[in-house]
Amino acid sequence: IKDDAEAITVARRLAAEFVKDSSKRDRERIWPVAELDQFSQSGLWSINVPKAFGGPEVSYATLAKVVEIISAADSSIGQIAQNHLGVVAAIRTVSDKDQQALLFAEVLKGTRFGNAFSEFGSKRAADFETKFTDAGDHVIVNGQKFYSSGALLAHLVPIVALDDEGRAWYAIADRGAPGLTVIDDWSSFGQRTTLSGTVIIDNVKVPKTYLVPGYKGYDKPTADGAIFQ
Structure with missing residues (x-):
């Protein structure tokens, strides 16, 4: 286009x-x-x-x-x-x-990003328990997400995870990465095929080249939030 x-x-x-x-x-x-x-x-x-x-x-x-x-x-x-x-x-x-x-x-080239952002049970949308640890040229991510629209048929799954300073990053994992499980458990009235579901993240490796510093997006106002909505 x-x-x-x-x-x-x-x-x-x-x-x-x-x-x-x-x-x-x-x-x-x-x-x-x-x-x-x-x-x-x-x-x-x-x-x-x-x-x-x-x-x-x-x-x-x-x-x-x-x-x-x-x-x-x-x-x-x-x-x-x-x-x-x-x-x-x-x-x-x-x-x-x-x-x-x-x-x-x-x-x-047509690669689809899904999402693994939201977490169940947190008081605020910005409260995250999913974290990653540094492992040299990659990071190891652990956590659980829900309402992960598009993740079931995504090629890459951006996971919102915190570093040891509490800053939020997008750890973009391969959909087929070992330890990344997407469960088709979404139930709704209408819009029943958004491919949402629970995402289990168990020691998932993500190359640092695919680790996006999402927290920097809060430094100044942008239209990014509106696009996400």
């Missing part, structure tokens, strides 16, 4: 396909596997990658419009992309150039 106009055109084309069986998928809880592949391979999951790294860097208005168009056809599919686009925005804000080049290259 080269520009805003093309992003809207592609979104409308996909929405016309996604709407056909959206009610059946939701009613029978059929995972939108083929639809998600179409969506992420269409280029729409990289529309907020900066132009300097080969992306179209569309406007926030276009980003919102794309999500609106897809969500009108199938709200679950629209929501699955939410955290992916938020992570892309966060990388743009907090990562150095080398890490941006590495991770944006993943996004541009």
Whole structure:
């Protein structure tokens, strides 16, 4: 996708396909596997990658419009992309150039970020028990998450974890990493195919090149939080 106009055109084309069986998928809880592949391979999951790294860097208005168009056809599919686009925005804000080049290259080839952010039972959304320890060229992550939209069919799973100073990072783990288990236990009324569920993180290794300093995003106001929502 080269520009805003093309992003809207592609979104409308996909929405016309996604709407056909959206009610059946939701009613029978059929995972939108083929639809998600179409969506992420269409280029729409990289529309907020900066132009300097080969992306179209569309406007926030276009980003919102794309999500609106897809969500009108199938709200679950629209929501699955939410955290992916938020992570892309966060990388743009907090990562150095080398890490941006590495991770944006993943996004541009169609790699999907899931999420492992929220934790059950905490008093505030920003209270985390998931932590990582330094192990040389990688870190070891341990914890448990819930409401992890998109994680079941993600390629990479960003895990919000704290360092020994209590700072929050995105430890981006391979979906197939040993010790990373995603459980299909999400139950809801409507939007039943967001591919949410519990994530168990048991001594999961994450290369430091995939450790994104999310805490730096709180240094100044950005639009990143709005994209995550």
